[in-house]
Amino acid sequence: MYYGSIEAGGTKFVCAIGDADFNVVERVSFPTTTPEETFAHVFAFFDQYALKAIGIGSFGPIDINPASSTYGYITTTPKPQWGNVDFLGAVKARYEVPIGFTTDVNAAALGEQRLGAAKGLSSCLYLTVGTGIGGGAVVNGQLLSGYSHPEMGHIIIHPHPEDGFAGICPYHGNCFEGLASGPAIEARYGVKADQLSESHTAWDFVALYIAQAVMNYVLILSPEKVILGGGVMKQEHLFYMIQTELAELMADYVALPDLETYIVPPKLGDDAATIGCFMLAESMI
Ligand code: ADP
Ligand code: ZN
Numbered sequence: 001m002y003y004g005s006i007e008a009g010g011t012k013f014v015c016a017i018g019d020a021d022f023n024v025v026e027r028v029s030f031p032t033t034t035p036e037e038t039f040a041h042v043f044a045f046f047d048q049y050a051l052k053a054i055g056i057g058s059f060g061p062i063d064i065n066p067a068s069s070t071y072g073y074i075t076t077t078p079k080p081q082w083g084n085v086d087f088l089g090a091v092k093a094r095y096e097v098p099i100g101f102t103t104d105v106n107a108a109a110l111g112e113q114r115l116g117a118a119k120g121l122s123s124c125l126y127l128t129v130g131t132g133i134g135g136g137a138v139v140n141g142q143l144l145s146g147y148s149h150p151e152m153g154h155i156i157i158h159p160h161p162e163d164g165f166a167g168i169c170p171y172h173g174n175c176f177e178g179l180a181s182g183p184a185i186e187a188r189y190g191v192k193a194d195q196l197s198e199s200h201t202a203w204d205f206v207a208l209y210i211a212q213a214v215m216n217y218v219l220i221l222s223p224e225k226v227i228l229g230g231g232v233m234k235q236e237h238l239f240y241m242i243q244t245e246l247a248e249l250m251a252d253y254v255a256l257p258d259l260e261t262y263i264v265p266p267k268l269g270d271d272a273a274t275i276g277c278f279m280l281a282e283s284m285i
Helices: 035-046 087-094 104-115 176-180 182-189 201-221 237-250 269-283
Strands: 002-008 012-018 024-031 051-058 099-103 124-129 133-139 226-229
Touching (some): 002 104, 012 035, 024 269, 035 087, 087 099, 099 133, 104 133, 124 201, 133 176, 176 182, 176 201, 182 201
Parallel strands (some): 002 051, 124 226
Antiparallel strands (some): 012 024, 124 133
């Protein structure tokens, strides 16, 4: 009997099964197309295995309030055909096992807190900077949620005075995600983000925005570890730039831990959300 993990991204889905120690036993990945076609791939994979529970970590916004009539739905996503989709219902109709449902970044935060960069700590913040920007937090060993899940990518930050870019968030224009996500970098300069040299001004802007965001999260939540993942953070030089910028912005107002070990990449790498989904699955039993 295995744990099942469904990591649902706007670009691709990753499905995996894991053993009792949360080791990945088998994994498949496929592009996120229509819900119908994508779920067919999900079911074709899991139908091969005996599952004891499933954890779903999905792109959002999603409804994670069990008391809500649309619990388990992807709600207002701008992604075509995926708005108002009953994700949890579709999986429940197929598998009669306990199923947990949360955001992809919450799953990654959980994985990193239990077995990754924040192992042994009771709190952490996980931020992904990729196609979108999203964050999840573990506080006192529990995923932070209230009336809904956090939406840490859409906070308001100060644009750099020399950054005239209007931003690409369809809702807010120049919110954090609108200015610093991979597609925002690409819309600003007309080239793929991974093609820009390390000395390009783009990284000064991006590092400033991520540092501002991290400053806000740190001041509000005081996490014991800040983990930055996602495609854009593959630019390793950004870590030093963000650490330096954050120190400057904080201006010694609060004493921060050693920034080199405080603001770090995910230790579980691309497995963070998958392992977190196994843990979520276990917690449902
Ligand atoms: P997703 O957010 O869809 O799960 P990723 O986290 O890989 O996927 O993010 C994809 C985004 O990250 C794209 O906009 C891409 O241009 C950007 N990206 C991927 N690799 C790099 C890189 N090495 N440097 C800068 N940006 C990158
Ligand atoms: Zn926004």
